Amino acid sequence: MQSTVTATDFFFLGLSVHPLSPRTSVGVVNRPHLHQRAMEVFFFFDGSVEIDFLPVTISKAEVFVFPRGLVHYKRNGGEAPAAAVSELDSQLFHIELVGQALCFRNRRWLTESEVLEEMKLGLGTMHG
Template sequence: MMISRISIIIVLSCIITSTRAYDPDALQDLCVADKSHGTKLNGFPCKETSNITASDFFFAGISKPAVINSTSGSAVTGANVEKIPGLNTLSVSLARIDYAPGGLNPPHTHPRATEVVYVLEGELEVGFITTANKLFSKTIKIGEVFVFPRGLVHFQKNNGKSPASVLSAFNSQLPGTVSVAAALFATEPALPEDVLTKTFQVGTKMVDKIKERLATKK
């Protein structure tokens, strides 16, 4: 009986450990981000309690579709700690993504969070790629949900003829985004050209052409 109880405790401990948030756990009720402090160490320092207001926990920026003016045909509006100081240390954030007809949120990763998307409008083709180079993709519609595991390359594309939008949830106050194309072809300073030509098995003219096209997006 004692061995069984010990086994249960060990299993529960493993489950709790594996499901904890990626961001540091909060040790107080509130730690509203004080961005004026100038210091940032794995999060923002806390604002003085006397200076906290309800506005620190409010953001209206994702209530309406964003204006889409990117060449990819999508626009991301983040609702993270940079927009909502009250999210500091709470390990959660949102984003709204709007897509023009045929619009694409290009392949990218979130190094600090798993993402869950909920379709508000339209129909999208979504997918992610594992470290074994296996693609998991699906068409999702209004009211449906899809999950992108933390750190894996993923995308969303509006295959319809009407606008589409999703609400994304993250288990991080600031999940970060690494765009695959920009990370390879638009870094500063630039990656050595021979790294890119050997990686993609193309000539320097093709690499330069991609860099030029990405530069026009800025």
């Protein structure tokens, strides 16, 4: 029986995947960030990487999904370089760094005391 399904049957206007191919050296940290407009799927090929704010380490041939809007980071805490492909499900995925989101207001960087006040923390909490 001949199939009548073609590639055009799977075309969705506006739906795309934006690939990123990070190769990280030992000790390199991808700073905490989030994607307000995209979900990220992290395909891991070689080495090991610590991800998210949970004590999770992914290794060769594993996959991790970061839901849209979840603050996350990646750190190569292994003994060898790591290789992965990160896919985002939007052409306008926007990377928002957490430091900028927490510490930048009205076109200027906040002082340490302003950040602590914003987060309702005391100096002992941050430096203690």
